[in-house]
Amino acid sequence: MRKLFLTGILAWGLAQAGWSQVTFPRNGVYDERPGLYAFTNATIIVDPKTTLEGATLLIRNGRIEAVGKTVSIPAGTVVADLKGKRIYPALVDIESDYGMPALQRNAPGGGRGAPQYDSNKKGAYNWNQAIQPEVDAGAIFKANVQQANELRRLGFGAVVTHPHDGIARGNSVLVTLADDRENNVVIRDRVSAHYSFSKGTSTQTYPNSPMGAVALLRQTYYDADWYKKAGKTVESNLSLEAFNQLQSLPSVFEVPDRLGVLRADKIGEEFGVQYIIKSAGDEYQRLDEIKATGGSLIVPLNFPQAYDVEDAWDADNVTLAEMKHWEMAPANPGMLAKAGVPFALTTANLRNKTDFWSNLRKAIEYGLTEQQALTALTTTPAQLLKIDNEVGSLKPGLLANFLVTSDNLFSADNVILENWVRGRQYVYLDKNAPDWRGTYNLTIGDRSNLKLNITGKPGKLEYQILADTAKITPKVALANDLISLQIQLNKKQGGTTRLTGYREGTTLKGEGELPDGKAVKWSATLAQPFTASATKPDTVATDRAKKTAPEYGKLLYPFVGMGNLEKPKAQTLLIRNATVWTNEKDGILTSADVLVQNGKIAKVGKGLAAPAGAQVVDGTGKHLTNGIIDEHSHIALYSINEGGQSSSAEVRMGDVINSEDINIYRQLAGGVTTSQLLHGSANSIGGQSAIVKLKWGEAPQDLLVKGADGFIKFALGENVKQANWGDAVRIRFPQTRMGVEQVYFDHFTRAREYDNAWKAYNSMSAKEKAKAVPPRRDVELDALAEILNKKRFITCHSYVQSEINMLMKVADSLGFKVNTFTHILEGYKVADKMAKHGVGGSTFADWWAYKMEVKDAIPYNAALMARAGVVVSINSDDAEMARRLNQEAAKAVEYGGISEEEAWKMVTLNPAKLLHLDNRLGSIRSGKDADLVLWNNNPLAVYARPEKTIIDGTIYFDAQDDDRKRDDLQKERARLIQKMLTAKAGGAQTQRPTFRRQRMWHCEDVEGVMAEGEEQTEQGK
Known part of the structure; x- marks a missing residue:
């Protein structure tokens, strides 16, 4: 044993000698040696595609000098015979927080506490604390012996680390996992730039929503560009200076889920950046869309534990999506690899780092090959961040970061005997010890x-x-x-x-x-x-293929209860012999046919012939209408209010569409085909709305109505002046209804000046532009200028007549129009003025008295406005009411004596007019979008139920298919529950189910940016 002990000491001493600490004096005798080591007769995996048998690895002074079968060993080299052993490149993690300071989270500003509108950070930095690109990971890195040893034992030799704090997070640093002074551990500073949708430890009120985070980052990109071109002559901003310096580096964006991948990629497209996305491990649920981004991923192995479903009531608290994700998450890496999506693997998000290898082997069991796994832990991460000239393989010139293993690295029997980090040996088991097995x-x-x-x-x-x-x-x-x-x-x-x-x-x-x-x-x-496994890194794949692959359920689109096994496809449809509500001059046609081709209404008439391949639907005794359009909705969104400022015109609801929201399907079942997704009413000027078709199963971008005009939400009343928010919050201007008026005058005056400045600049010649300072692009004022230029239109939350008059007066004086007053529960008092201004009204049928400013509401409001010449629609503003908008329309017949056809138009053609989409939607006419609903009864009857809901010629809801889905859902839940019970009985760790009520958004709801995705719980069990 003396020989082994001395060899270990010698190796450590020579490794130390390889680090010539020339800038640090030593207390003692200098011992400068070349750090020469040769590892012979080993199976060397140079990279995932190159394996050498009986080869030699030669290292000098912490770097690889040679590798191969005919390596010449210099005199004085310490030689280790590794016959029967393997050498792998040490693993690389490029999404680490190793050595970073712990985050100090304070109580956030905003919400119901005292808001913090200004940054608390001292110095010439960005106005918002969540934007901190000046953070230099290399300057704050501090080696941590305990953390380094934990990662080394897993096989890692180097990591790229950065502080995970804020929306713009600064740069990262490449460090080895050696136990040494930081000077000898840091390999390269400023490796990559980092971003996220989370404001982190910032206590500043803005942003308080995911869409606010998107807007803030977009504005920062524009500010940085302006600062680079001209802004330095106006102000000094260290944050924007640093932000510009980061743009030459690879950019990594951390997202909370698979839809976040698409959201981040959209930002990248706007600014010409191909982000590397740190994902959440659920990418398989939107694999086609994620592959289409062309980006690369950093994927965690944080597979969820099974739920403890022994108690039947507890089991009811687990959604189908959660159960299926537990079953399918281990297949995520393999599915990504099969689809050809480049990715690296990371230890990030693991509850315990010790789960890394068991989870990785589980991923291999579920379809990831060993070669793909090794690639994702060595060459790919190194290539993504352009550090492959330092780490990731065992090629000459690279750092001597490698593992000595007893077996195939991915074998359950393998032991990492040694981890060499930059030529320094860390022994975890004596490689020369006899094998007792x-x-x-x-x-x-x-x-x-x-x-x-x-x-x-x-x-x-x-x-x-x-x-x-x-x-x-x-x-x-x-x-x-x-x-x-x-x-x-x-x-x-x-x-x-x-x-x-x-x-x-x-x-x-x-x-x-x-x-x-x-x-x-x-x-x-x-x-x-004892018989060891095969020597080559991927040969056990053959043995694995002989075993029964783990079985798991099928994907759903979307990945929630009542999802589709396949995305619905457009068809040629002939609906025969139905009562057709055209909403055109032809009125209601009896025993009529409607032909649908290529997503459009092709013909309307009687006795139409069915084209070849058409699906014929018998409409006898049934009613066919166009789809219901909800002018005021808050479904399918991750949040609805960015209340951090008086104006949030810069935020876009299209950035936070949640296409997995079960309310989409529920509203299809109520005949709704199109919804305007509005910002809430937390501030005078809200955000830009999104008009979507409820295409259940499609990704967020595919829900948006292409070519639709832009709209924006304004608000009046109690919510805007924060009357009910508590005394601590009453800081933000405005605090009175008079102040609301001044907000509009101020912002539109600024928007006019801004717009004029850009028009003047764009009219300059190239020579004049070269001498001029360009205006700063402001995404908030862009939206307001679009209103002035009649390219964006206002939907305003309103109640009392005085404020309704006020906004029309402001609009008239500043040269723009209000498009729609929504709620408008005192509209009957000012209907004549509304008609003169040309503004429409989108109201409730009979909601009233739910707060003081609604006490004068009456159920005759819709009818009285309509008779005054106002275009009137009836909206929901509520996920449940939207399922019954046909009955809400019927109330106009009951309360106001409106005809059935005109009442039906209040939830179809009239909202289409208010949304400027009546040339495409709202009636059944040749050439219009085939958005249709086949009802079993008069659509205004309480007995009416949609049998089919069609959007662009595609059936997205079918009553018969709904029954099948419910049966399938019950069977799938039962199967998964039994599988979880078996897993627990077999010793698997479990987690207790947690009840979470689905968040049904309303105008006044505010959600923090940290909670993205948490509020949307799929309840289609």
């Missing part, structure tokens, strides 16, 4: 019919003694070549046999004592040595 013929005294099986892996051996048919597990203590065993050979007689001995070649022998005190001799002769 195998089957032995065991003799104890006069008993010779025994077998001793030693299995497991080096460093964690398992023992079992076979005595006739009995299987006995002894207690074993092993120290170097000495062994002691305690065995209960005969349970009937009782007592413990104690044996002590040593290893001599392949034989174990020694002396012991039986339970009765009699001394015995014992021996164990090796009969069959």
Whole structure:
């Protein structure tokens, strides 16, 4: 053992000598040695595609000098014979927080506490604390011995680390995991730039929503560009200076889920940046869309635990999506690889880093090949961040970061014997220690019919003694070549046999004592040595293929209860012999046909012939209408209010569409086909709306109505002036209804000046522009200028007549029009003025008295406005009401004496007019979009139920298919529950189900930016 001990000390000393600390004086004798090591006769995996048998690795001064089968070994080299061992490149994690300061989270500003509108950060930095590109990870990095050792034991040799704090997070640093001074650990500073949708530890009120985070980052890109071109002459801004410097680096964007990948990529497209996305592990749910981005991913292995569903009531708190994700998450890396999406793997998000290898092997079991796994942990991360000239493979010139393993790296029997970091040796198990594993013929005294099986892996051996048919597990203590065993050979007689001995070649022998005190001799002769797995890194894939692959359920689009097994496709449809509500001059047609082709209404008439391949739908006794249009909705959004400022015109609801929201499907079942997704009413000027078709199963961008005009939400009343928010919050201007008016005058005056400045600049010649300072692009004022230029239109939350008059007056004085007053519950008082201004009204049928400013509402409001010449629609503003908008329209017949056709137009053609989409939607006419609903009864009847809901010629809801989906959902839940029960019985760790009520958004709801995705819980169980 003396030789082994000295070799280890020598290796450590020479490794130290390889680090010539020229800038740090030493207290003692200088020992400068070349740090020359040769590892011979090894199986060397140079990179995932190159394996050399019986090869040599030569390193000098912490770097690889040569690798191959004919390497010449210089004199003075320390040589280690690694016959039977393997050498792999050390793993690389490019999404680490190793060595970064712990984040100090304080109580956030905003919400119901005292808001913080200005940044608390001192110095010439950005106005918003969440934008901190000046953070230099290399300057704040501090080596951590405990963390480094934890990662080294897993096989990592280097990481790219940065602080995970803020929306713009600064740069990262490449460091090794050596236990050394930071000067000797940092390899390269400023490796990559980092971004996210989370404002992190910022206590500033803005942003308080995911869409605000998007807007803030977009504005920062524009500010940085302006600062680079002209802004330095106006102000000094260290944050924008740093932001510009980061643009030459690879950009990494951390997102909360698969839809976040698409959201981040959209920002990248706007600014010409191809982000590397740090994802959440659920990308398989939107694989086609994610592949289409053309980006690369950094993927965690944080697979969820099974839920403890033994209690039936607890099981009801687990959604189908959660159950299916538990089952399918391990398949995510393999599915990404099969789809050709480049990705690196990371330890980030693991509850315990020790789960890394078990989760990785599980991913391999579910379809990821070993070569793909090694690629994702070595060459790909190095290439993504352009550090492949330092780490990621075992090529000459790279850092001497490598692993010495007992077996195939991905084998469950493998042990990482040594991890060499920049030429420094870290020993985790003596590579020269004998392998005790195998089957032995065991003799104890006069008993010779025994077998001793030693299995497991080096460093964690398992023992079992076979005595006739009995299987006995002894207690074993092993120290170097000495062994002691305690065995209960005969349970009937009782007592413990104690044996002590040593290893001599392949034989174990020694002396012991039986339970009765009699001394015995014992021996164990090796009969069959332990068989290691194949030597090449990916050959066990063949063996794995012979095993039964884990079974898991099918994908759903979207990945929630009532999702589709396949995305619905457009069809040629002929709906025959129905009562057709045209909303045109033809009125209601009886026994009529409607032909749908290529997503459009092709013909309307009687006796139409069915084209070849058309699906014929019998409409006898049924009513066919166009789809309901909800002018005021808050479904399918991650949040609805950015209330951090009086104006949030810069935010876009299109940035936070949640296409997985079960309310989309529920509203299809109520005949709704189109919704305007509005910002809430937390501020005078809200955000830009999104007009979507409820295409259940499609991704967010595919829900948007292409070519639709832009709209924006304004608000009046109690919410805007924060009347009900509590005294601590009453800081933000405005605090009165008078102040609201001044907000509009101020912002539109600024928007006019801004617009004029850009028009003047754009009219300049190239020579004039070269001398001029360009205006600063302001995404908030862009939206307001679009209103002035009649390119964006206002939907205003309103109640009392005085404020309704006020906004029309402001609009008239500043030269723009209000498009729609929504809620408008006192509209009947000012209907004549509304008609004169040309503004429409989108109202409730009979909601009133739910707060003071609604006390004068009456159920005749819609009818009275309509009779005054106002275009009137009836909206929901509520996920549940939207399912019954046909009945809300019927109330106009009951309360106001409106005809059935005109009442029906209030939820179809009139909202289409208000949204400027009546040339495409709202009636059944040749050439219009085929957005249709087939009802079993008069659509205004309480008995009416949609049998089919069609959007652009595609059936997105079918009552018969709905019954099948419910049965399938119940069966799938039952299957998964049984699988989880089996997993728990088999010893799997479980998590307790947590009840979470689905968030149904309303105008006044505010959600923090940190909680993105948390509020949307799929309830279609």
